[in-house]
Amino acid sequence: MTEQAEIRDGRMDDMAAVRSLLVETWHDTYDDLIGPGKVRQITDKWHSEDILARQVEMTDACFLVAEAPDAGIVGHAFAYPDGEGVFLSRLYVRPTAQGCGLGAQLLGDLTRRFPDVQQIHLEVEVNNVRAKTFYERHGFSVTGRVEHCGDEVGVPAFVMEKSFQSAG
Ligand SMILES: CC(C)(COP(=O)(O)OP(=O)(O)OC[C@H]1O[C@@H](n2cnc3c(N)ncnc32)[C@H](O)[C@@H]1OP(=O)(O)O)[C@@H](O)C(=O)NCCC(=O)NCCS
Structure with a gap:
């Protein structure tokens, strides 16, 4: 368990800690x-x-970190515009900090960074049941399957998507 983490934009001097996470x-x-x-x-x-x-320098992307006073960088999310929507490329919370609501916080903050987005989509490894359940609880559903997650041969993944109604 970690003390309350602050979610902020990633900086160049975070890169070693993000890689380690x-x-x-x-x-x-x-x-x-x-x-x-x-x-x-x-x-x-x-x-x-x-x-x-x-990636942290991409102006249209969102690169977030969650930093805890006692544990440094304990969470990270990265997403960027992709066609009609936004591709959630990464959402990761350190094992010792999982199950405390940080993943939900990161996902919420990231979504608010793209207020006009029609949909957010992602790929989740087919046997990563916990992450798939997490996304389903947050309104995502499976819309397809790819055999090569992120072009990685032999790593099949579900495609999941969440749609947003436009306010107008
Ligand atoms: C998937 C992941 C990002 C979710 O982040 P998280 O911080 O663990 O998620 P949350 O704490 O918001 O919610 C997850 C669980 O904690 C529970 N939870 C939420 N807030 C809580 C709180 N305040 N106290 C206790 N439990 C809580 C939720 O009910 C949920 O239950 P589950 O364990 O049955 O799934 C994280 O577990 C992770 O990094 N997993 C490994 C990497 C991964 O698979 N990433 C996704 C790749 S596509």
């Missing part, structure tokens, strides 16, 4: 599902500090 949380989540070797290969490819640094 992603590596730890990926191993915790996916080692049993796709194997630790594959996890290492993917996190090295997708979550290098260089790639994260390019």
Whole structure:
């Protein structure tokens, strides 16, 4: 359990901590599902500090971190506009901080950053039941399936989507 975390925009000097969060949380989540070797290969490819640094500078994207006074960066979310909607590329909470509402807070803050969005979509690994249930509780439903999550061969995923009514 961590003290109350503050959610804020990511900064360039957060990149090492965000990578560390992603590596730890990926191993915790996916080692049993796709194997630790594959996890290492993917996190090295997708979550290098260089790639994260390019993403934090994307002006149309939202790169959030949750920072706790006693534990540093304990959560992270990244999303960007994609076609008609927004693609939620990552939502990760450190294992020791999960189940305390941080994932819900990050998702809520991120959604508010895109007030005119028609829909948010994401891909979730088919055996990641906890995350799929989390998204369903937050109004997402499965709209399809891809065999190569994020173009990663042999990692099938559900496509999930949440639609928003326009206010007018
Ligand atoms: C999926 C994930 C982002 C959700 O974040 P989280 O902070 O754990 O989510 P929340 O705490 O908001 O809600 C999750 C659970 O805690 C419960 N919860 C919410 N607020 C709570 C609180 N204040 N106290 C206790 N439990 C709470 C919810 O009922 C929910 O129950 P569940 O364990 O049956 O799912 C997080 O668990 C995670 O990073 N998982 C591993 C990585 C992953 O799979 N990411 C998604 C990739 S697509």
